[in-house]
Amino acid sequence: MNADTAKRVLLVIRHSPYGSSLARASLDAALAAAAFEQPINLLFIGDGVLQLLPEQDAAAIGLRNHARTLASLPLYNIDSVYVERAAADRYHIDLALAPLVVLPLDSHEIHQFMCQHDHLLGF
Amino acid sequence: MILHTINAAPSSNALADCMAIAEPCDAVLLLGDGVYAALKDTVSCTQLQSSGAALYVLQADAAAAGVLNLLADDIRLIDMDGFVELSETMPRQQAWY
Numbered sequence: 001m002n003a004d005t006a007k008r009v010l011l012v013i014r015h016s017p018y019g020s021s022l023a024r025a026s027l028d029a030a031l032a033a034a035a036f037e038q039p040i041n042l043l044f045i046g047d048g049v050l051q052l053l054p055e056q057d058a059a060a061i062g063l064r065n066h067a068r069t070l071a072s073l074p075l076y077n078i079d080s081v082y083v084e085r086a087a088a089d090r091y092h093i094d095l096a097l098a099p100l101v102v103l104p105l106d107s108h109e110i111h112q113f114m115c116q117h118d119h120l121l122g123f
Numbered sequence: 124m125i126l127h128t129i130n131a132a133p134s135s136n137a138l139a140d141c142m143a144i145a146e147p148c149d150a151v152l153l154l155g156d157g158v159y160a161a162l163k164d165t166v167s168c169t170q171l172q173s174s175g176a177a178l179y180v181l182q183a184d185a186a187a188a189g190v191l192n193l194l195a196d197d198i199r200l201i202d203m204d205g206f207v208e209l210s211e212t213m214p215r216q217q218a219w220y
Contacts, residue, residue: 012217014136014140045140045143045144046136046139046140046143047136084143086143107143107144108146110143110144111125111144111145111146111149114125114144114215114217115124115125115214115215117215118214118215119215120125120215120216120217120218122217122218122219122220
């Protein structure tokens, strides 16, 4: 599909990485979109910012390291990743240490950003 | 313009996350356990009202919950056909759960 006519999809990610399968599912959606060369953006809000903590080690709970998968997204040409500044501040998350480069947005910017997309997928 | 659907109880993060970004040009539809957020004079209802967004509740879910007569006055009740019509007037939808 031509990139100009493709629907713009935003993944709105708002759950912690290991509390449910939602974080995993959001990555599957991102990678599926990338595989079909569909433009996709990621937005981490609320508890979703907890996925960006840098020192995750899920070996002892038998799960894959979520932060490491996030770090691989630029390999699939997913490099537009945004985060709710207030949520990151609330949890004292240093975004400079996040597994991939993220751009912080305030709440009004988030609304504007969401309105630039055709489809909003919540995870 | 965003149609927000909230189908989790007011104590969950769904309502708070939605209210953090909702603007007056938006519409909010409460369904499932989300209907409790529209109970008159509650903290959650005040929060919804101060967003400035148009507020809707799915009638069947409000009836099931037994809250039909307890909702704030500025809440509009809609049925499934109304939900479809509403979604047609809004360019995009965000589900909060």
